[in-house]
Amino acid sequence: MAATWIGDIKPMFSQYDQIMMKSKFDLHDYDAVRQSIDAVILCIQPSDDPSLAAVGWSKLNKVHVMPKVAQWTAEQRTRNLALLEDWKANGFQRGEPEPVPLPPQPGLDAFLALSAVLTGFPDVTQRRELGNKYLARLLAAYGGGPSDPPATLIAAYTSAAGGSTILSVESMEADVLTSGPLKDLAKTIIGLWYTSAFVSPLGFPDDVNGQPAFGTPDDNQYTQGLVWLASQTHPMGFSVEPTYWQNTPEASGRYTGLWPYFTSSPGAE
Numbered sequence: 001m002a003a004t005w006i007g008d009i010k011p012m013f014s015q016y017d018q019i020m021m022k023s024k025f026d027l028h029d030y031d032a033v034r035q036s037i038d039a040v041i042l043c044i045q046p047s048d049d050p051s052l053a054a055v056g057w058s059k060l061n062k063v064h065v066m067p068k069v070a071q072w073t074a075e076q077r078t079r080n081l082a083l084l085e086d087w088k089a090n091g092f093q094r095g096e097p098e099p100v101p102l103p104p105q106p107g108l109d110a111f112l113a114l115s116a117v118l119t120g121f122p123d124v125t126q127r128r129e130l131g132n133k134y135l136a137r138l139l140a141a142y143g144g145g146p147s148d149p150p151a152t153l154i155a156a157y158t159s160a161a162g163g164s165t166i167l168s169v170e171s172m173e174a175d176v177l178t179s180g181p182l183k184d185l186a187k188t189i190i191g192l193w194y195t196s197a198f199v200s201p202l203g204f205p206d207d208v209n210g211q212p213a214f215g216t217p218d219d220n221q222y223t224q225g226l227v228w229l230a231s232q233t234h235p236m237g238f239s240v241e242p243t244y245w246q247n248t249p250e251a252s253g254r255y256t257g258l259w260p261y262f263t264s265s266p267g268a269e
Contacts, residue, residue, distance in 0.1 A: 003087040004095025005030050012080055015220065017066040019238045024063065034092045041084050044069050044077070105135040107154040113166050114157045114176075118186055119193045121226055122166065130224055134192050141198065142185065149185045156182065194230070196221040232256045
């Protein structure tokens with residue numbers, strides 16, 4: 001049976017491998033790996049020069065073998081190379097279809113407007129895909145029941161906002177956050193946007209739909225946390241701005257490791 005992206009290639013690389021190679025290609029993106037397949041095959045093999053191989057260099061010029069890949073046994077490396085070559089030779093088969101995109105969650109627009117006030121980043125209203133994922137996580141973890149805190153908070157915001165898209169902080173405090181549970185949920189939303197994790201007075205829910213509720217899902221939501229933009233830095237081991245480290249960081253966000261995020265996200269000039 002021919003190798004497939006879903007069944008063989010994507011699981012080959014850990015999230016850590018993906019982060020380490022982000023400046024070259026995204027190892028968890030089908031098109032990126034397909035288009036760079038020859039480079040991927042080279043970068044998982046030690047250099048032919050023994051002196052370079054001894055210090056971790058791969059066959060791909062100026063690229064180290066990824067730390068997790070370097071831990072493969074000789075048998076694992078041979079098997080994975082064969083899978084990559086087979087995948088290439090058989091037309092880059094996808095295998096099982098990718099998960100269906102998450103449908104828009106109820107109250108998404110109000111949730112984004114509410115989040116803009118809570119976080120202090122007005123442009124989070126433009127982060128619809130990420131906001132939709134956060135809202136889905138929030139509803140799965142804390143929604144339902146007689147009180148249904150997420151729905152109650154969104155409804156309270158919608159009622160208070162009226163024709164206005166974004167309320168003032170003063171109106172939020174006076175007209176929306178009218179009870180302890182709603183205030184606790186607001187703190188949870190702030191933590192979710194800043195860290196992509198549940199940092200919540202409501203307590204940490206257990207697994208939600210097969211994903212750990214505490215922490216961040218495997219699509220790397222944590223790299224988009226507002227904490228990085230607010231502190232003008234980047235997650236350890238992750239950067240979308242090559243060679244940023246050669247320059248002194250600027251207040252605009254340039255040379256922080258996340259410049260593309262600053263230019264297309266809250267806080268951009």
